Amino acid sequence: MAALRNDPQAALELGCRIVARADVDERRHAEIPFEIARDGDRTTVWRAADAYAQQADGRAARWMAEGAASLSDPDGIVVDRLTLPIFIEEYDEDRWVASHQDWCIAVHCDDPARAVAALRAALPRLQCVADDGSIVSDPSQLTGPPGPVYTPNYVAVDEDVPLIWLDCKGVVYPLMARTVLEIVIEELRAAGVTRAELTTPGAD
Secondary structure, three states, X not given: OHHHHHOHHHHHHHHXXXXXXXXXXXHHHHHHHHHHHHXXXXXXXXXXXXHHHHOOEOOHHHHHHHHHHHOOOOOOEEEOXXXXXXXXXXXXXXXXXXXXXXXXXXXXXXXXXXXXXXXXXXXXXXXXXXXXXXXXXXXXXXXXXXXXXXXOOEEEXXXXXXXXXXXXXXXXXXXXXXXXXXXXXXXXXXXXXXXXXXXXXXXX
């Protein structure tokens, strides 16, 4: 592992290979290269979460939480670590699976009207976010799943909270979650919201 400390990308790729190929008990060995990779590249948390999520491994929840928190600006828009959380369930003794993800973001700020405007501006953009975090041009032409790409089935804004909700059928897609959060943050800033906290109601 010492050689990997000078090559975060190699460490990340090793971690992803371990998760993809190892059985559930051996996947824990991916944690060390992931930690090494994170020291060199903070975006590693999202790739680690995605690697575990693809195997429905409960370890995805911890990395998703770190990813959400990594988008925070302590002096501006703060993202609670349990925003768009992945929920885990005990499958059998010492084995936890990533069962589903909550796709709701509430905005807490001193100017709810601006927050609502931002969420309304984000809505059409969020409809185009794919499961791998990319942006597609026309989600109505997609077939997933089980097709090659999946985008939200529906997106809605609740002006009373305010919050935005994505109907993703509870699927676990950390890379989609990253792009969703980045879009919401971008639109809040564009609307003039300089300080806010993003949370998922009920996440604990």
